[in-house]
Amino acid sequence: MTTDAIAFFLNRYGLTTDDLNTLLGEALADGGDYADLYFEYCRTNSLNLEEHLIKAANRSVAQGVGVRVIVGEKTGYAYTDDISRESIRQAARTAACIARDAAKSASPVAVTARAAAHDLYPPVEPVGEVSIERKIELLRDIDERCYAADRRIQKVQVSLADEWKAVMVATSDGVLTGDMQPLARIGVMCIADQDGDLRAGRAGGGGRRGFGMFTEGELGPEALAREAVRLAILQFDAVDAPAGPMEVVLGHGWPGILLHEAIGHGLEADFNRKKTSAFSDLIGQRVASEACTIVDDGTLPGRRGSLNVDDEGHPTSRTVLIEKGILRGYINDYLNARLLGVPRTGNGRRESYRHIPMPRMTNTYMLAGTEAPEDIVRSVKRGLYAVQFGGGQVDITSGKFVFSASEAYLIEDGRITAPVKDATLIGHGPEALTKVTAVGCDLELDLGVGTCGKDGQSVPVGVGMPTIKISEMTVGGTQR
Template identity: 40%
Template sequence: NKILHPKTKVMLLQEIEEIRRNGSAPIVVVDAALLVESGFHREFDRLVVVSSSTENQLQRLVQRDTLTREEALARIAAQWPTEAKLAIADYRLTNNGNLEELRAQARRVFMESHSQTILTWEEQRLEQATSGADRGVGLRIRLGETAYYASGNSVDPPSVRALARSLASSLTGSASCAPRPFTPRDAPPRSIVRAHPADVPLPEKVALLERADAAAREADSRIVQVTASYIETARSVLVANSEGIYETDATCYLTLAVSVVARQGDQIRAGYEVVSETSGFEMLDRARPEEVAREAARIALLQLSASPAPSGTFTVVLSARAGGTMVHEACGHGFEADFIEKGLSVYAGRIGQKVASELVTVFDDGTLPQKRGTNRIDDEGTPVSKVVLIEEGILRGYLHSLRTARKMDMRPTGNGRRESYRHLPIPRMRNTCIAPGETPPEKIIASVKEGIFVADIGGGEVDIVTGNFVFHCSEAYRIRNGVIGEALRDTMLTGRGPDILASIDMVGSDFGFNAGTCGKDGQHVPVSDAQPTVRIPSIVVGGTA
């Protein structure tokens, strides 16, 4: 043991490090009889001790290893006393029965750990550097259509058991449910992390922000303010329930955002650019800080010389760079099944009916690698999937949690999401997209005699029930005789999302993504959206001209 254990320890740590770097598994479990005795348990985040009575240990050793009773007793005596190992364990399981009885002890657990680092560069210096971690457990009991929920920020077994007793004591009557055996889900990892941000030294991260600041200021002397933000988030979840689900997932989010202010005389304009993925530090090799900063600067400078936008009804070409913001904000929530069951969506009861142009196909896909709305499983343990919502104008489906799928007799889609362990999961979008068509985007622009080309959409206001919206266009241009003309500022689009989907009469062959954070019922979750270039023949444009 003195010869082999050190070498085995090094090999195991190397293998674990490789798994962690390539993201091939969300959790690593090492099973070793002398884990505590060797001190190797200190290398791990959590220690699980599975104990058994001395008599059971003896019987199993004699049967498994064909030992005599005396030999088995000697082997047990060579290890630490069980009580000593239990005293330092994070989790304790008693294995005096069969395998199914052992598994049943773990079925009540739902855990989440969340860590985040935020760096903000402003006024040519590091303005903010914060880091924090949160972890906790949420427990849910369902009686009929009513869910009872409790959460706490302590995950040690005694605290979890106390939380469960407290939750159960709030209910009246009696009910029982025979737990189902755990069944593995077909849910492979979707996003690969090659360079975990936690392994990157802090000075290297700060240097990224400094590079972004320098690139934006070098763009033009009219740039007067630059704010660059770096955010890394690591989230791990464990989901278990009495229906046989026992799943884990680990997701790494990385975000770089640059905001730029340009001034010319009394006129002040802003530009903003962000990249965000479920990726590691390698994302910044594809989206270099200088490029992100220059794009933010370009948008701010463009607005200084832009003409006031006209007002009226126009044909609008919405660029792929707008990234599906309209379909997400003005239509997407109407596909979420909790709105459907309450009758609050225009799509309620319309499966199989035409709800959009025959050129329009809309889907929500949680399996897209590296996208911000991608995970391996949802927050109820259901594997994520690609859900076709509208197919060539026909409504085909909704986005479901376990509860809404059960109530509406449909299959879960992997869209049961929650902001944290403090919240109940509800149906949410992930990566919501209008599918590309076959028309080159240049041909779409050339088809417009007089209209507006919207390169990107910024903020706005949306009624997520009706789909009524007012969007601010962060970059827009006039189209005259099929050619993009002068830049416009203060351009607003007003309309109703479902009506816009129904009116689209040209769909481009390109495809562009945006990333963001979606709010609903007080919960915020990471999402992305995408679309091709599309032509909207008639939409109300608000301007100041």
């Protein structure tokens, strides 16, 4: 994988390792601690079906190189979409001028190719190589199944997007590595109409696997259509959500998005280095109940958030963030690991060559406990069972969050009863973790729909959790 990616760039653009060493030297010409070159070639395809017709079909190619120079805490960054020696040299000189330091005169170490530590996405019929006819056939199959499932379905939208990205990273400390990264995602939305009351249901997923993931199982046409229709129809029977403090049970899988937003971002090293996170200076202290162990793991095969190497060329890893309630560490990139004096975790990520890398999550989830999910529900006298989440907001500094539940139910006398609508969960990330009183044995990761935003950049991620009970959380709804 590594050698293939390196050969792809060197052969395609007529470059040599000597050229890379020279360009890194240009980047450090005005002084600097470190420099790197990030090469990217990305080919994307997308199809959208609506009203039984393909309404959009797009194909695009993006390529370029980002050059970064670091001096202390200062970073100079420049990029070019022309992968030629002269254009890269100009970008290197620009980055060097931004981060110049006449007192330093570091010289780059000659780059040597290093093999990736992982092989997480073997090329089994990549989605990007499947004919457009087969892709259209798949979308039409889902479309037909949705309409056939219930007469109240009035509109269906189905989309399929895939990308193939090759990256190569050369650093001034002598690293030369690369990766070829497939990624695909399918999405379905159904709109149901019952006497003028319109409700939408959504389903989808994907990952770094072959086209076969969309032909059967949880992401096959039958399962996707059934789930999207179910979620749309379910809302016709929903009652108003209760309001006020109560016990809350979170279902397994996608509800891990609450961990990602309310906890995960606060554990990114840049926020903690700058003392702007609710978790700053708390390593070694209890920040959650003993039942909680939370990890970030970029090494899970085929997952949406997984990578063989991060966008700085460092191998991804499994990082324990919270262990039995004790904060053990943060996720970091090259810059923040160096400034904090800690090992890198392989979480330096960027949206594209146009963007500077920063600490970002990969697949973030809570480890399973020992309790049966049905026993957790039975232990609740009155509360809310939240299965799916829509949008949410979190304040990194304070830790406060608000999430809307797109699928939730009442729990009454230990039984799941009526579905509810317009429920929101309001809380404080660290405080919510201390109130986790039960953790189920049913850990599950999401189906591969997550996209994380930070500082204007978006990257694919994964989330997950087992069923858990939080002893008290504020639910926003209608007071009963």
